[in-house]
Amino acid sequence: MPPDAALPLAGIRVVDLGWLTAGAASSTLLLDLGAEVVKVEGPGALDPFRNWDGADPDTDWWNRSPAYGFTNRGKQSVCLDLKHPRGREVLLRLLAGADVLIENYRRGVLAQWGLGVEDLRRRFPRLIIASVSSQGEDGPDRDMVSFGSTLEATGGLAALTGAGEAPVITGRDVNYPDQVVCLFAAGAVLAALLERDRTGEGAHLDLSQRELTSFLLGEELIAAAAGTPSPRHGNADPADPAERVVPDGAGGWRAEWSGGSAPVRDGMALAAAEDFASGTAVLRSPDGRPAKGIPFRLSRRPLSVREACHGLGADNRAVLRATGLAEEEIAGLEEAGLLATGPRKPRRD
Amino acid sequence: MVAPLAGKRVLDLGAFCAQRPHGLAAAMAARLCAAYGAEVVRPLPAGGEPLATQPPLLPGGGSALDRFLNAGKRRGPTSGRFDMAIGDSGALEAQADAVPIRARISVFGPGDDPPMSELGLLALSGLLGIVGEAGGPPARLAGHQVAYAAGLAACTGLLAALRAGGEEVVDVSLFDVTAWLNWKVAAGVLVLGAAPTRGNARNNWHTMPASDGHVALVFQDKDWPALRNMLGDERLQAPRFATAAGRAEHRPEFLSVITPWFTARSRAEITAAAQARRIPIGPVLAPVELLRDPQNQARGFLAPDGTPGLPLSWNGARIQPEAADAA
Numbered sequence: 001m002p003p004d005a006a007l008p009l010a011g012i013r014v015v016d017l018g019w020l021t022a023g024a025a026s027s028t029l030l031l032d033l034g035a036e037v038v039k040v041e042g043p044g045a046l047d048p049f050r051n052w053d054g055a056d057p058d059t060d061w062w063n064r065s066p067a068y069g070f071t072n073r074g075k076q077s078v079c080l081d082l083k084h085p086r087g088r089e090v091l092l093r094l095l096a097g098a099d100v101l102i103e104n105y106r107r108g109v110l111a112q113w114g115l116g117v118e119d120l121r122r123r124f125p126r127l128i129i130a131s132v133s134s135q136g137e138d139g140p141d142r143d144m145v146s147f148g149s150t151l152e153a154t155g156g157l158a159a160l161t162g163a164g165e166a167p168v169i170t171g172r173d174v175n176y177p178d179q180v181v182c183l184f185a186a187g188a189v190l191a192a193l194l195e196r197d198r199t200g201e202g203a204h205l206d207l208s209q210r211e212l213t214s215f216l217l218g219e220e221l222i223a224a225a226a227g228t229p230s231p232r233h234g235n236a237d238p239a240d241p242a243e244r245v246v247p248d249g250a251g252g253w254r255a256e257w258s259g260g261s262a263p264v265r266d267g268m269a270l271a272a273a274e275d276f277a278s279g280t281a282v283l284r285s286p287d288g289r290p291a292k293g294i295p296f297r298l299s300r301r302p303l304s305v306r307e308a309c310h311g312l313g314a315d316n317r318a319v320l321r322a323t324g325l326a327e328e329e330i331a332g333l334e335e336a337g338l339l340a341t342g343p344r345k346p347r348r349d
Numbered sequence: 350m351v352a353p354l355a356g357k358r359v360l361d362l363g364a365f366c367a368q369r370p371h372g373l374a375a376a377m378a379a380r381l382c383a384a385y386g387a388e389v390v391r392p393l394p395a396g397g398e399p400l401a402t403q404p405p406l407l408p409g410g411g412s413a414l415d416r417f418l419n420a421g422k423r424r425g426p427t428s429g430r431f432d433m434a435i436g437d438s439g440a441l442e443a444q445a446d447a448v449p450i451r452a453r454i455s456v457f458g459p460g461d462d463p464p465m466s467e468l469g470l471l472a473l474s475g476l477l478g479i480v481g482e483a484g485g486p487p488a489r490l491a492g493h494q495v496a497y498a499a500g501l502a503a504c505t506g507l508l509a510a511l512r513a514g515g516e517e518v519v520d521v522s523l524f525d526v527t528a529w530l531n532w533k534v535a536a537g538v539l540v541l542g543a544a545p546t547r548g549n550a551r552n553n554w555h556t557m558p559a560s561d562g563h564v565a566l567v568f569q570d571k572d573w574p575a576l577r578n579m580l581g582d583e584r585l586q587a588p589r590f591a592t593a594a595g596r597a598e599h600r601p602e603f604l605s606v607i608t609p610w611f612t613a614r615s616r617a618e619i620t621a622a623a624q625a626r627r628i629p630i631g632p633v634l635a636p637v638e639l640l641r642d643p644q645n646q647a648r649g650f651l652a653p654d655g656t657p658g659l660p661l662s663w664n665g666a667r668i669q670p671e672a673a674d675a676a
Binding site: 006007008009029033053054066067070135136137138139140141144145146147149150151152153154155156157158159160161162163164166167168169170171172173174176179180183184186187188190191192193194195197198203204205206207208210211212214215216217218219220221222223224225226227228230232233234235237238239240243245253254255257258259260261262263264265266267268269270271273275276278279280281282289290292293294295296297298299300301 | 351352353354355369381385403404405406407408409412413414416417418457458459461464465466467468469471472473474475476477478479480481482485486487488489490491492493494497498501502503504505506508509510511512513515516517518519520521522524525526528529530531532533534535536537538539540541543544545546549551552554555556558563564565567624627628629630631632633634635636637639640643644645647648650651653654655656657659660661662663664665
């Protein structure tokens with residue numbers, strides 16, 4: 001289905017090397033705004049979301065992971081071995097026709113493959129490269145291994161969060177920095193597209209999730225620099241003494257504030273709520289499956305989930321053909337196992 | 350100079366929003382526009398800047414919240430041509446009717462705007478209920494995460510509308526954004542039939558006390574052998590600790606075995622030992638520690654007064670600091 005010409009990113013082509021949420025859901029937001037997104041994974045390097053809860057290991061599990069499908073619905077899928085020079089040549093052909101590259105690989109991986117940012121910028125001066133990483137491209141902690149919740153600790157959020165004695169991290173069911181970075185990264189790519197419209201130049205965007213976590217506590221950093229202590233307020237709000245979280249008498253909790261109160265919903269209550277069903281946080285793919293929603297509405301250009309999830313490598317041939325590769329070259333890549341529709345090791349870890 | 354919004358004028362109606370979450374979200378969206386090079390005008394009501402009395406307050410007077418959110422903006426009237434405006438429905442109708450692109454902040458969506466707080470939004474979206482220690486109360490995320498996330502979404506929507514051209518209303522629901530962030534809980538119910546709950550056995554990440562504070566104990570199953578070796582306690586070889594489910598089932602015993610190793614060491618020692626084994630453990634750092642953090646210093650992230658730059662390096666450099674300042 002061709003992208004809707006009326007949408008803001010109609011005609012923009014994105015190559016998505018994003019994994020899990022931070023990279024992949026940033027690309028999804030660009031897709032929802034009308035871009036064409038080609039997700040590239042390798043037969044030996046699938047997005048880890050494919051090997052997640054809820055996919056029966058005795059099946060083609062890589063096409064059945066709910067978390068993967070939820071996040072990546074509507075993207076074209078190419079399964080190409082980027083660890084092999086021939087695979088990387090194909091990626092370069094793809095990038096030649098692309099406007100945006102999004103990646104959240106471990107720092108140094110692309111450079112190791114000869115696809116370092118400086119090389120890519122030289123080859124493709126109009127390309128916008130968005131690198132989403134834990135710590136950023138440089139600095140003494142560049143190679144520090146972190147998940148989202150690690151960054152809550154190192155970014156200042158955990159120290160100020162928690163209703164009890166200990167600082168609290170959100171854990172693997174939220175990994176807050178991985179979620180919130182998508183809202184910012186998609187905006188940064190849009191800003192870079194506007195800048196390219198203005199100057200003709202592409203850009204490299206170095207997005208540190210740890211910095212974003214700290215930025216979202218900016219007032220606390222300014223206060224700390226001025227010598228104001230940073231106490232952990234728990235569930236209280238110094239601006240509204242009536243704010244608190246109290247037991248609801250039925251085994252649950254209730255949030256109260258000046259002039260109002262609300263139940264502390266669990267997932268079941270959220271999923272059953274009318275305000276959730278009529279909102280945009282979770283939408284449906286055309287095949288009826290729940291899909292990652294869109295965090296805003298445009299009144300003149302309705303946004304929607306336009307396509308269901310494609311199978312791994314389902315678009316190999318069409319995408320490679322569009323880069324100008326001949327049929328026999330494509331067949332050669334398939335025969336060599338560099339272009340695939342399943343993982344090289346079909347057994348799950 | 351990088352300035353994607355150079356020449357664009359943005360009207361920040363945050364000070365006229367009827368509710369606090371809306372006002373904070375609008376102020377954040379406008380602040381991002383300022384950082385991207387727009388000229389942002391923030392008119393004030395007769396009572397003055399509502400953020401000026403909001404905590405955290407500064408020892409020398411004034412508000413850190415005001416200083417953070419209004420960096421790079423200037424005060425001024427709503428007269429003149431604007432390209433974009435940000436506010437709630439009332440403020441936009443009253444003061445930005447002729448502005449072609451408007452971001453409209455609401456609780457649940459256009460026209461569905463009951464009285465609400467950020468705490469209430471965390472509660473309704475499930476993001477309050479999922480966070481907190483096992484067996485403990487729900488824990489709200491510190492600061493203004495609900496409003497700021499909505500501000501990030503509003504800015505992204507505005508940039509999209511600007512690129513598309515013409516008129517547009519970008520509707521940002523504070524509730525939708527918060528529930529969108531909390532998708533694993535919602536999707537758990539809808540696609541797997543069960544939602545993760547606070548302190549569930551699978552969610553075995555939490556903070557641990559160290560000799561000088563806390564660290565975040567974050568690891569995957571594949572990291573367990575390396576973590577066990579790092580802790581070096583023979584008791585951890587027991588089969589009941591070999592899996593995440595087993596460690597959850599025997600959680601009090603597990604914690605009693607591992608806690609002394611952590612409390613005997615500093616955050617830096619623990620982090621160095623873990624990182625050498627590629628285990629994603631890190632120190633819990635307070636805001637005052639972030640000011641002199643070597644990573645932040647090396648990347649030029651914070652100004653001397655603690656004001657963070659836009660968390661984005663563009664071709665290896667920060668976007669130039671803003672010229673104006675309404676704070």
